[in-house]
Amino acid sequence: MRYVKPESYEAASALLAAEDGIARILTGGTDVLVMLKAEMVEPDLMVDLKHLPGMHDIAAEDGGFRIGAAVSSAELGEHAALKAMWPGVVEGAELIGSTQVQNRATIVGNLCTASPAADSVPGLVTANAVARLHGPHGTRDVPVVEIPVSPGKTMLAKGEFITSIYLPARPVGASDAYLRFIPRTEMDIAVSSAAVSLELDAGGTITAARVAIGAVAPTVRLVADAGAAIVGTKLDDDAIAALIAATEAACSPITDKRGTIEFRTKTAGVLAKRAAHIAYSRAGGKT
Amino acid sequence: MKMIPVETTINGDQTEFLCNADESLLDVLRDRLGLTGAKEGCGTGDCGACSVMLNGRVVCSCLVLGVETQGAEVETIEGMADGETLHPLQRVFIEEAALQCGICTPGILIAAKSLLAKNPDPTDTEVRYWLAGNLCRCTGYDKIIKAVQKAAAEMRAA
Ligand SMILES: Cc1cc2nc3c(=O)[nH]c(=O)nc-3n(C[C@H](O)[C@H](O)[C@H](O)COP(=O)(O)OP(=O)(O)OC[C@H]3O[C@@H](n4cnc5c(N)ncnc54)[C@H](O)[C@@H]3O)c2cc1C
Ligand code: FES
Ligand code: FES
Numbered sequence: 001m002r003y004v005k006p007e008s009y010e011a012a013s014a015l016l017a018a019e020d021g022i023a024r025i026l027t028g029g030t031d032v033l034v035m036l037k038a039e040m041v042e043p044d045l046m047v048d049l050k051h052l053p054g055m056h057d058i059a060a061e062d063g064g065f066r067i068g069a070a071v072s073s074a075e076l077g078e079h080a081a082l083k084a085m086w087p088g089v090v091e092g093a094e095l096i097g098s099t100q101v102q103n104r105a106t107i108v109g110n111l112c113t114a115s116p117a118a119d120s121v122p123g124l125v126t127a128n129a130v131a132r133l134h135g136p137h138g139t140r141d142v143p144v145v146e147i148p149v150s151p152g153k154t155m156l157a158k159g160e161f162i163t164s165i166y167l168p169a170r171p172v173g174a175s176d177a178y179l180r181f182i183p184r185t186e187m188d189i190a191v192s193s194a195a196v197s198l199e200l201d202a203g204g205t206i207t208a209a210r211v212a213i214g215a216v217a218p219t220v221r222l223v224a225d226a227g228a229a230i231v232g233t234k235l236d237d238d239a240i241a242a243l244i245a246a247t248e249a250a251c252s253p254i255t256d257k258r259g260t261i262e263f264r265t266k267t268a269g270v271l272a273k274r275a276a277h278i279a280y281s282r283a284g285g286k287t
Numbered sequence: 288m289k290m291i292p293v294e295t296t297i298n299g300d301q302t303e304f305l306c307n308a309d310e311s312l313l314d315v316l317r318d319r320l321g322l323t324g325a326k327e328g329c330g331t332g333d334c335g336a337c338s339v340m341l342n343g344r345v346v347c348s349c350l351v352l353g354v355e356t357q358g359a360e361v362e363t364i365e366g367m368a369d370g371e372t373l374h375p376l377q378r379v380f381i382e383e384a385a386l387q388c389g390i391c392t393p394g395i396l397i398a399a400k401s402l403l404a405k406n407p408d409p410t411d412t413e414v415r416y417w418l419a420g421n422l423c424r425c426t427g428y429d430k431i432i433k434a435v436q437k438a439a440a441e442m443r444a445a
Contacts, residue, residue: 003291003308003354026352033350034331036309046308048355074344098420099398101332103344104351186419187333 001036005048009134009163012049017136017159019045025161026050027070028104030097031113047161054164058082063169066132069108069162073120074099076107086167087282088176088195088275092123095180098187108162114148115189117215121148122195123178125212125222129167135160145212148219174199175282177275180214181267183258190215191259194247194271196279198230204285206230211243211276216251216268223250226272235280243276244269295356297322298366306353313337315353316363324364324393328422335421338394339363345401347420364393367400375445376400376438385434387425395421399435407443411436 003026006012016023021044024032035041049055055070058079065082073093076082083090089107096105096119107120111131121144129144136159144165147154156162180193193214199207211226226246233239253264290305297320306315311330316322316339328334330349337348340362367374376396379385386392395418402409402417409417414435415428423431 001309003352026355029350029352029355030332033311033352037311037330037349046352072344097332098335099401099417100335100338100345100347100420101350103341103346186416 001043001046003046003048005051009052012047012052012161013134013136013159015045015047016161021045023047025112027106027109028072028101030101030105031109049161052163061166065167067107067165067167069164070106072103073105073107074102077102082167085170086123086127086176088178088197088279089120089123089127089129089167092120092178092195095119095178095186107165111144111147111165112154112156112162114150114152114154114219116151116218116220117190117193118148118220119178119180119190119193119214121220122193122212122214123176123197124165124167125220126176126195126197126210127167128197128210129165131162132164132166133160134163139163141166145220145222150218171199173201173283173285174208175279175284177278177282179271179275179278181271189258192216192251192253192264192268192271194268194275196272196275198276198279198283198285200280200283200285204234206233206235206280206285209276211247211272213247213250213268213272216253216264218252221250223247223272226250230276234285235276240273240276244273247272291354293354293357295359295361297361298363304353308352308354310353311349312339312341312351312353312356312361313348315356316348316361319353322363322365326390326393328390333420333422334391335394335398335418336391338397338421340397340401345398362397364397367396374400375441376403376435379434379438379441380431383430383434383437385426385430391421391423391425395423395431399438402435403439403442407439409435409439 023045024043026048050070055068057068110118110120124144176197178195180190182188209227211223229242248269251265326336328336332350339348
C-alpha cells in the first residue's frame with residue numbers, strides 16, 4: 001500500500017483517477033483501517049486529505065454551515081451554533097462509536113462507507129444537506145440523499161471525493177431530531193433509525209417536514225409520504241398514525257442477528273413518531 | 288515495501304521512526320519505539336486498550352496509521368507520571384484497586400485524564416459514557432468509576 005498526502009485538490013483527484021488498483025481515502029480511518037486490519041479491503045493507495053485547505057473548518061455560509069470533510073464528530077458536537085441550528089444532525093454524528101471513535105470519525109466517512117445503518121446520514125438527508133465533490137472535471141454539488149446507492153457503494157465517479165458538506169439555513173420555528181434503536185445503551189449498530197426535520201408557522205402548525213429512515217433498506221431512505229402526512233398538522237393522533245403508516249410502508253429491511261423484518265419495520269415507525277415529537281418541541285411547538 | 292520516515296513528538300520528546308505505510312500507530316509505539324504501555328485488545332477500535340492522545344484528543348492508536356502522525360503530538364501512558372510521582376489517577380487506581388489484570392488500565396487512565404481535562408466534575412453517568420469505549424473484562428467497572436471520581440475530587444481540591 002502506498003500512502004500519499006497530495007498537495008492540492010487537483011493533485012488528489014489526478015492521483016485517484018490514475019490509480020488502477022484499489023484506492024481509499026483516509027479521513028478518520030475508523031472504517032477504512034478496520035477493513036484494512038480485517039483484510040476485507042486491501043488498498044493499493046491510501047490518500048490522506050486531512051491537511052488540505054478547508055478540510056477542518058466549520059464555516060458560516062449563506063445562513064447555514066459548510067463542514068469540511070475532515071471535521072470529526074466530536075468537533076461537530078463542540079460547535080454550539082451548529083448544534084443549535086441542526087441538533088438532529090449533530091446528535092446522529094455524536095452517536096457514532098465511543099469517545100475515541102468520535103474524535104476521529106467524520107460524517108463524510110460515515111456517508112461514503114454507505115452503510116444502511118450509518119447514524120449521521122438520516123439527519124443529513126432530512127436537513128437537505130448537499131455534498132461538494134471535487135473530481136478530475138472540477139467541482140459539483142450533490143444532495144447527500146443521492147450519494148449512497150447500495151450497501152458499501154456511492155455514486156462518486158473515479159477520481160472524485162467529497163471536500164465538504166453544506167447544511168442550509170433554516171427559518172425560525174424549525175428543528176430536527178434523530179433516534180436509533182440499539183439493544184445496548186451505546187457503542188452499537190442501529191437496528192433501525194429515523195430522523196425528522198420540521199418547520200412550524202407561528203401557530204405551531206407544521207409547514208414543511210422531511211422524514212428519513214436508516215437500517216431498514218439497502219440505503220438510508222427519504223420517506224416523502226411520511227413528511228407529507230404531518231404537514232398542516234400539530235402532530236395530532238391522526239397525523240401520527242399516518243406518519244407511522246407511511247414510515248412502515250417505506251421499510252424493506254432484512255432479517256439478521258440484529259433484528260427481524262417485522263421488528264425493524266415496527267421500531268422504525270415508533271422512532272419516526274418519537275423523533276417527530278422531539279423535533280416539534282425543539283422547534284417551539286407545544287402539544 | 289519502502290519504509291517511510293516520520294517525525295513526531297511523543298510525550299514531549301522529538302521522535303523519528305521508520306515505518307510501513309499500513310502500520311498502525313499502536314504497532315509503531317510497541318514494536319518500533321518500545322513503548323508497550325498501550326495494549327492491543329482488539330485492533331479494531333472496540334476495546335480502547337490502545338488509547339493514546341493525538342493532538343490533544345483521545346483516540347484508538349490501532350485505528351491511526353503511524354505515517355499519519357508526521358508533525359503531530361502524541362501522548363502515551365508512559366508520559367503520564369511526573370518522574371517518580373504518579374498522576375493522581377494512577378495513584379488512586381492503585382489505592383482503590385481499580386484494576387485486576389491491568390490490560391485495560393493504560394487506556395482507561397488516558398481516557399479518564401482527557402475527560403477530567405474537559406470536565407473536572409463529571410457525574411457517574413458522564414464518566415460511564417466517556418469510558419464506554421474502554422472495555423474491562425475484570426473489574427465490572429464500578430471500582431473504575433469510583434476511582435475516577437475520587438481522583439477528580441482530589442484534582443479539584445489541588
Ligand atoms: C468501535 C467503532 C464503533 C462504531 N460505531 C458506529 C456507530 O455507532 N454508528 C455508525 O454509523 N458508525 C459507526 N462506526 C463506523 C465509523 O466510525 C463511521 O462510519 C465513521 O463515520 C467513518 O468515518 P471516518 O472519517 O473514520 O471514515 P474513514 O474510515 O476514513 O473512511 C470511510 C470510507 O469513506 C471513504 N471516504 C473518506 N473520506 C472521503 C472523502 N472525503 N470523499 C470520498 N470518500 C471518502 C473512504 O475511502 C472509506 O471508504 C464505528 C466504528 C468503530 C471502529
Ligand atoms: S486495540 Fe485499539 S481499540 Fe482495541
Ligand atoms: S483489569 Fe483486566 S481488563 Fe480491566
